[in-house]
Amino acid sequence: xxxxxxxxxxxxTVIFTSILGLIAIPTYLSLSRNxxxxxxxxxxxxxxxxxxxxxxxxxxxxxxxxxxxxxAWSGWTTVDGDAYKKLPETDYVGNIHGELSVYVIGYDSxxxxxxxxxxxxLGNQPPIEKYMYADVRSNSTRGLFAYGMLVKDYIxxxxxxxxxxxxxxxxxxxxxxxxFYADHLSRDSVAIATVSTEDGAIRLGxxxxxxxxxxxxxxxxxxxxxxxxxVGPRDPHKxxxxxxxxxxxxDPPGWKVSTKTGALTTGFTASFEDISVGITTxxxxxxxxxxxxxxxxxxxxxxxxxxxxxxxxxxxxxxxxGSPGQSSVLELQDLEVKAGATLxxxxxxxxxxxTEEVTSMKVIEGGEIELAPDATLTVYTAGDxxxxxxxxxxxxxxxxxxxxxxxxxxxxxxxxxxGQFSGIIYAPKASVRVTGDSxxxxxxxxxxxxxxxxxxxxxxESLADYIGHHSTPGPPEVNFLEELTGSERLPYVQKFxxxxx
Numbered sequence: 001x002x003x004x005x006x007x008x009x010x011x012x013t014v015i016f017t018s019i020l021g022l023i024a025i026p027t028y029l030s031l032s033r034n035x036x037x038x039x040x041x042x043x044x045x046x047x048x049x050x051x052x053x054x055x056x057x058x059x060x061x062x063x064x065x066x067x068x069x070x071x072a073w074s075g076w077t078t079v080d081g082d083a084y085k086k087l088p089e090t091d092y093v094g095n096i097h098g099e100l101s102v103y104v105i106g107y108d109s110x111x112x113x114x115x116x117x118x119x120x121x122l123g124n125q126p127p128i129e130k131y132m133y134a135d136v137r138s139n140s141t142r143g144l145f146a147y148g149m150l151v152k153d154y155i156x157x158x159x160x161x162x163x164x165x166x167x168x169x170x171x172x173x174x175x176x177x178x179x180f181y182a183d184h185l186s187r188d189s190v191a192i193a194t195v196s197t198e199d200g201a202i203r204l205g206x207x208x209x210x211x212x213x214x215x216x217x218x219x220x221x222x223x224x225x226x227x228x229x230x231v232g233p234r235d236p237h238k239x240x241x242x243x244x245x246x247x248x249x250x251d252p253p254g255w256k257v258s259t260k261t262g263a264l265t266t267g268f269t270a271s272f273e274d275i276s277v278g279i280t281t282x283x284x285x286x287x288x289x290x291x292x293x294x295x296x297x298x299x300x301x302x303x304x305x306x307x308x309x310x311x312x313x314x315x316x317x318x319x320x321x322g323s324p325g326q327s328s329v330l331e332l333q334d335l336e337v338k339a340g341a342t343l344x345x346x347x348x349x350x351x352x353x354x355t356e357e358v359t360s361m362k363v364i365e366g367g368e369i370e371l372a373p374d375a376t377l378t379v380y381t382a383g384d385x386x387x388x389x390x391x392x393x394x395x396x397x398x399x400x401x402x403x404x405x406x407x408x409x410x411x412x413x414x415x416x417x418x419g420q421f422s423g424i425i426y427a428p429k430a431s432v433r434v435t436g437d438s439x440x441x442x443x444x445x446x447x448x449x450x451x452x453x454x455x456x457x458x459x460x461e462s463l464a465d466y467i468g469h470h471s472t473p474g475p476p477e478v479n480f481l482e483e484l485t486g487s488e489r490l491p492y493v494q495k496f497x498x499x500x501x
Contacts, residue, residue: 041128047098048118048130049483051090055102055116056134058087060478063104063112063136064269073107077499083107084499097121101501103492112136115492117501131484131492137477144426145443145466148211148459149192150270152428153448154200157207162456164210164234165190168397169462178397181441181458186210188233190459195270200224207451210234211459213257214268223264225255232258272428272445275380275404288321291333295319295341295367322347322375334360334383337367345375353381356407361385365417371396378402384412387421398423398442398460405430410447415440418455424463 065072076083083104090098098120105113113135120128148165149155157163166185168178179185190211194201197216206228213231215222225231227247232239240260247254257264296317303312317340322328327348333355337343353360360383363369371377373396385403405411405427413432415421422441425432432446438455443463451457484492 041122041125044092044096044120044122044128045130047092048120048128049132051098051100051118051120052116052130052132052483055087055100055118056114056132056478056481059102059104059114059116060134060136061267061269063107063114066108076104076107078107081106081108082495084495084501086501092120095123101496103495103499103501105495110137115495117493117496131489133480133482133484133492134478135480137479144273144445145424145463146191147193147214147270147445148190148443149449149457150445151194151196151448152272152446153194153196154198155192155194155202155449157203157451158205159207159453160205160228161207161451161454162210163190163192163208163459164188164456165459165461167461172462186234186458187461188235189461190457193265193268193270194222195268197222204229204231208234212263212265214265216268218267220257220259220264220266222266223257224252225257227254229254230256230258232256232261232263274428275406275426288330288332292336293321293330293332293334294336294338295343296338317341318344320344320346322349324372324374332360334358334362335379336362336364337369338362338364339366341367343367343369345369345371345377347372348376348378350378351380353379353383354406356382356409356411359384359386363387371400376400376402378404380404380406382406382408382411384414386414386416388416388418396422397462399463399466401442403427405446413446424466 062072062076073083076085085102087100087102090100092098098118100119101117103115103117105115113133115134116132118130118132122128148163165187166179166181167187168180169176170179188210190209191214192202192209192211193214195216197218199217199221201215201217201222202213203224205226208229209231210233211231213223223231232243236244238261239258243258243260244256247256296315298313298315300311301314303310319342321330321343322345324346327350329350329352331352331354333353335351335353360381361379363386365388369377375396377400379402381403382405401421401423403413403423403425405413405425407427407429409429411427411430413425413427413430415432415434415438416436418436418438420439424442425444425446427446430446432444432449434440434449434451434453434455434457436453436455438451438453439458440456441458442460444457
């Protein structure tokens with residue numbers, strides 16, 4: 001009897017469990033499948049947003065390249081002032097793929113709009129679509145020296161060069177005394193940049209950049225930093241710990257860059273103006289009769305004692321160009337200040353050195369060009385410049401001493417053997433070389449810059465908005481960015497539908 005009851009109970013249990021399994025397991029599997037599907041769609045929703053943002057970046061990058069890359073819109077379809085393009089598909093795991101289309105409204109205008117449409121195809125599930133919108137505006141006109149050092153090709157520093165900045169005119173009033181560089185005025189705001197997309201376009205070795213670096217490359221490999229070098233704040237407490245630790249394990253080893261504070265920018269673009277003398281001086285009033293201006297020099301002076309007259313050699317090792325409160329313009333074959341000589345500048349002096357493929361300006365070992373406190377010297381040169389020794393150093397604001405390279409092909413600006421320079425250089429065709437303990441104060445725009453030794457580069461932040469007689473618009477920037485949802489996307493969806501994207 002007991003065995004019969006036990007068997008009946010066991011049979012009922014088996015039947016109940018089977019019925020429960022038939023009901024619960026499919027329900028559980030369905031719930032699990034739905035949860036997995038929901039998680040999958042949630043994941044690819046985020047993927048679609050990232051893909052759409054990538055489309056915006058692609059459109060903005062093309063707009064920025066318009067001024068520096070020939071045929072930047074090659075591969076796009078352009079019609080009625082708009083441009084559109086469908087990019088190659090992106091494949092994901094599990095037979096999932098994404099499509100990306102970009103549409104630029106007014107691509108050749110000052111205020112283009114960038115649209116992107118990202119579609120993720122999930123096999124047998126409905127596709128996910130995301131639309132992004134960006135309003136792009138050109139920067140307001142800015143000076144050519146918004147960066148401390150800006151080049152077309154490369155910046156190479158060897159031997160422990162120090163890059164930093166200071167502000168010579170903190171109150172913005174040119175009538176008040178300027179501040180000369182001093183350690184207690186140094187700041188971590190120097191910016192060095194290249195439009196080159198080559199790996200190692202900025203190569204620093206063990207040099208320190210207390211500020212930021214920007215490279216044209218789309219990856220961090222555009223910047224090469226060796227052991228002992230860094231890019232980022234001088235104060236280590238301002239760094240994120242991950243930027244400072246495990247340097248031995250990084251690729252490349254020793255790479256110390258404060259990426260978490262934004263010290264490195266990739267995909268950098270900029271435009272370079274060709275400088276002609278006529279921009280500032282449409283007419284030359286040649287005030288000096290000598291085709292070659294060289295110090296020191298000798299000339300014969302007639303001397304008389306009342307009984308006889310004879311000539312004596314007179315040695316000149318100091319001389320002044322210009323007059324206080326007046327403007328002077330000189331066109332010369334060359335300008336040279338040799339050892340032991342001093343050329344003093346008064347008033348506003350412009351020197352034009354049009355001869356190409358020669359060294360048209362020299363300041364040699366102990367020779368010096370001094371500026372009066374309120375004087376300016378502007379040099380337009382198609383030839384090379386060599387500065388050695390004391391060089392062109394005066395306690396004046398860098399914008400008071402300007403070197404403009406006008407060579408149609410190439411030229412060289414050399415600051416050698418502890419040469420000093422306080423001023424600005426704009427020479428986009430020039431190779432600038434700095435050696436020894438030479439110190440540069442101001443700003444440089446060039447084709448390439450090489451610094452070797454233990455010198456320094458000190459950027460004057462007062463030049464950031466300096467326009468003078470030459471100016472250029474900054475690269476376009478995204479003024480407004482949003483994901484388009486609901487009814488706000490309808491007029492933009494029609495743009496894509498009209499061209500079957």
